[in-house]
Amino acid sequence: MEVFALLVDGFVITFEPLNLALVIAGVVVGLFIGAMPGLGSVNGVAILLPMTFLVPPTSAIIFLAAIYYGAMYGGAISSIMLGIPGASTAVATTFDGRPLALKGLADKALVAAATASFVGGTISIVLFTLFALPLAGVALAFGPPETFALMMLAFATFIGLAGDDIPKTLFSIFIGLVFSAVGLDIISGEPRLIFGDITGFYHGINFLVLAIGIYGIGEMLWTIETSQGDVMMSKATVTFQRVFDNLRELRASAKTMIMGSFLGYFVGILPAAGATPGSLMAYGVAKTMAKDPDSFGKGNVDGVVAPEAANNAASTGSMLPMLTLGIPGSPTTAVLLGGMVIWGLEPGPLVFVDHPNFVWGLIASLYVANLFALFINIGFVPVFIWVLKLPFTILAPIIFVLCVIGGYVPTQDMHDVWLMLIFGVAGYLMRKLDYPMAPAVLAIVLGPLAEPALRQSLIGSHGDVMIFFERPISGTIMAVAIILFALPLIKFLNNLRKR
Amino acid sequence: MRIAEFVMALVLAVFSLYLMWKSAELPIGWLPGEGPGGGAFPFWLSLGMLLCCIAIIIRWIARASPPSRSRESFMTLETVKRFALVAGSLTVMIALIHVIGVYGAVPLFLIFYVRFLGRHSWKTTCALAFCTPVAAFFFFEIALKKTLPKGFTEPLFYPLYDIFL
Numbered sequence: 098m099e100v101f102a103l104l105v106d107g108f109v110i111t112f113e114p115l116n117l118a119l120v121i122a123g124v125v126v127g128l129f130i131g132a133m134p135g136l137g138s139v140n141g142v143a144i145l146l147p148m149t150f151l152v153p154p155t156s157a158i159i160f161l162a163a164i165y166y167g168a169m170y171g172g173a174i175s176s177i178m179l180g181i182p183g184a185s186t187a188v189a190t191t192f193d194g195r196p197l198a199l200k201g202l203a204d205k206a207l208v209a210a211a212t213a214s215f216v217g218g219t220i221s222i223v224l225f226t227l228f229a230l231p232l233a234g235v236a237l238a239f240g241p242p243e244t245f246a247l248m249m250l251a252f253a254t255f256i257g258l259a260g261d262d263i264p265k266t267l268f269s270i271f272i273g274l275v276f277s278a279v280g281l282d283i284i285s286g287e288p289r290l291i292f293g294d295i296t297g298f299y300h301g302i303n304f305l306v307l308a309i310g311i312y313g314i315g316e317m318l319w320t321i322e323t324s325q326g327d328v329m330m331s332k333a334t335v336t337f338q339r340v341f342d343n344l345r346e347l348r349a350s351a352k353t354m355i356m357g358s359f360l361g362y363f364v365g366i367l368p369a370a371g372a373t374p375g376s377l378m379a380y381g382v383a384k385t386m387a388k389d390p391d392s393f394g395k396g397n398v399d400g401v402v403a404p405e406a407a408n409n410a411a412s413t414g415s416m417l418p419m420l421t422l423g424i425p426g427s428p429t430t431a432v433l434l435g436g437m438v439i440w441g442l443e444p445g446p447l448v449f450v451d452h453p454n455f456v457w458g459l460i461a462s463l464y465v466a467n468l469f470a471l472f473i474n475i476g477f478v479p480v481f482i483w484v485l486k487l488p489f490t491i492l493a494p495i496i497f498v499l500c501v502i503g504g505y506v507p508t509q510d511m512h513d514v515w516l517m518l519i520f521g522v523a524g525y526l527m528r529k530l531d532y533p534m535a536p537a538v539l540a541i542v543l544g545p546l547a548e549p550a551l552r553q554s555l556i557g558s559h560g561d562v563m564i565f566f567e568r569p570i571s572g573t574i575m576a577v578a579i580i581l582f583a584l585p586l587i588k589f590l591n592n593l594r595k596r
Numbered sequence: 597m598r599i600a601e602f603v604m605a606l607v608l609a610v611f612s613l614y615l616m617w618k619s620a621e622l623p624i625g626w627l628p629g630e631g632p633g634g635g636a637f638p639f640w641l642s643l644g645m646l647l648c649c650i651a652i653i654i655r656w657i658a659r660a661s662p663p664s665r666s667r668e669s670f671m672t673l674e675t676v677k678r679f680a681l682v683a684g685s686l687t688v689m690i691a692l693i694h695v696i697g698v699y700g701a702v703p704l705f706l707i708f709y710v711r712f713l714g715r716h717s718w719k720t721t722c723a724l725a726f727c728t729p730v731a732a733f734f735f736f737e738i739a740l741k742k743t744l745p746k747g748f749t750e751p752l753f754y755p756l757y758d759i760f761l
Contacts, residue, residue, distance in 0.1 A: 552631055
């Protein structure tokens with residue numbers, strides 16, 4: 098009962114006029130930053146961190162957490178409307194969100210994304226409220242072997258993402274992982290895969306360069322070819338009745354939302370995992386669980402619901418190790434952690450005891466931010482739909498310009514813009530030959546997590562791969578991953594034998 | 597389509613071999629006391645890419661994949677023309693950014709695309725060519741403090757920075 102009393106105190110703090118205004122402002126700012134290709138919650142939080150010195154620490158964290166939350170909602174908007182993931186956390190939303198928009202069902206996808214985000218966010222905040230401290234212990238049990246096992250599980254869940262052409266899917270995963278290795282070797286610090294000695298490769302290949310190339314440029318080239326001169330981007334329409342109908346239809350996706358929420362939350366609390374692997378795994382699991390897995394990637398609303406519930410749940414989950422252990426679960430929480438230190442708060446279990454107003458004010462503000470984000474999102478759906486109704490010959494060049502700026506902004510290097518163009522053209526040509534490109538994008542996101550975990554584990558075990566199977570948590574995750582890997586391979590081999 | 601499937605697999609196989617060779621610039625085996633060499637991760641993955649390409653070629657020979665059975669052409673003349681126009685104008689815009697910056701190249705690209713490819717009115721074209729860079733300037737440079745490339749036009753922006761920053 099003490100928890101509820103503390104939570105009520107938290108709500109009292111959140112409903113102070115200044116804090117409430119900051120929640121609303123944070124959600125709106127986050128929504129726009131998240132929707133902009135090339136900018137994610139980490140940019141919003143980092144840029145606005147200095148502004149928080151004008152207000153008390155509790156108000157500051159409430160503001161930044163609201164931006165984080167708003168950006169999680171916003172990432173889905175550009176994924177659905179433009180086919181460009183606003184951030185890595187929204188990559189999986191593109192797979193089905195974009196096809197839905199192209200079918201004229203953008204309103205359905207947007208409402209599904211907002212509702213799933215709300216459900217994911219709410220479930221995770223409840224879990225956060227009730228089990229913050231015990232779950233922090235689980236996070237501590239995760240070392241490099243467990244992290245690597247988790248990455249293997251993520252790869253296993255999306256190996257079946259794109260049809261039954263296993264060699265092409267595997268190729269896509271491998272090339273994404275190799276691209277993630279470009280830059281400086283994480284252990285020896287030596288330059289690696291610096292093609293043509295071009296200095297731009299020293300900072301590696303940002304996942305956004307590949308994602309915007311494939312989903313922005315490549316998708317536009319594909320649409321230009323397939324539309325055969327059609328003038329409209331989408332035949333979407335929206336009325337309030339349709340929004341309510343969409344909300345009612347979402348009852349069929351309740352199970353997927355709950356699955357995505359729990360999965361996202363538990364992946365989110367793991368140090369260094371964050372919302373991206375959570376959303377990708379949720380998508381893979383939703384596809385595996387579905388009665389009609391073939392409809393995924395072609396506009397299945399569950400393909401939007403699962404990753405969106407998971408990424409919002411994970412964003413709350415990743416705050417848990419930050420607050421209780423001082424370990425950031427994602428780049429954004431790393432910046433939030435920096436803010437806490439600057440404000441004179443020491444993260445760790447004692448922060449719950451020493452600064453209850455701060456912690457419970459933050460937790461209560463998450464409930465409120467989640468609700469506001471839902472209302473603001475649904476309220477903006479007609480505006481988003483209006484943008485989609487612009488003639489294609491107006492929208493396409495604007496998207497190209499956004500792609501160019503989005504490719505430049507993260508590293509401020511024109512080299513990345515050229516690379517994005519090359520990826521876009523190559524992705525378009527490969528797509529014509531049925532190479533699934535989604536696994537490559539997912540692999541470049543997960544590669545920087547998987548390689549260090551693999552190498553650290555092997556260094557610790559002196560090269561013995563059994564380290565992944567002997568430890569109880571990593572062994573269990575590995576076993577599940579191997580089963581998931583084997584299923585499509587067995588199906589593929591069976592198909593070959595039948596032929 | 598069938599020929600394109602084979603050519604693509606061959607090109608990707610050669611690219612995989614190049615990646616293997618490039619990865620081998622760093623140690624690819626086990627280093628005593630240090631663990632796997634820096635080149636091991638990309639090297640073995642590139643080998644995986646090569647094996648996948650071989651599998652794709654085997655499936656091509658067996659006509660097992662849809663593109664390997666297809667009689668359609670990979671790109672019609674009309675598609676090539678449209679692709680060249682769009683990808684070409686995009687390439688020119690990116691090249692121009694180095695010289696005249698985003699605020700010069702973007703309006704030129706928009707004028708070309710909206711007026712000449714889209715055949716919209718000059719009024720719409722000019723409105724877009726003016727509003728898009730202005731919005732980009734205020735959103736990215738002023739609100740988010742992310743400077744965009746300006747080429748030789750950089751000094752023209754100093755007075756704006758003095759006013760807004």
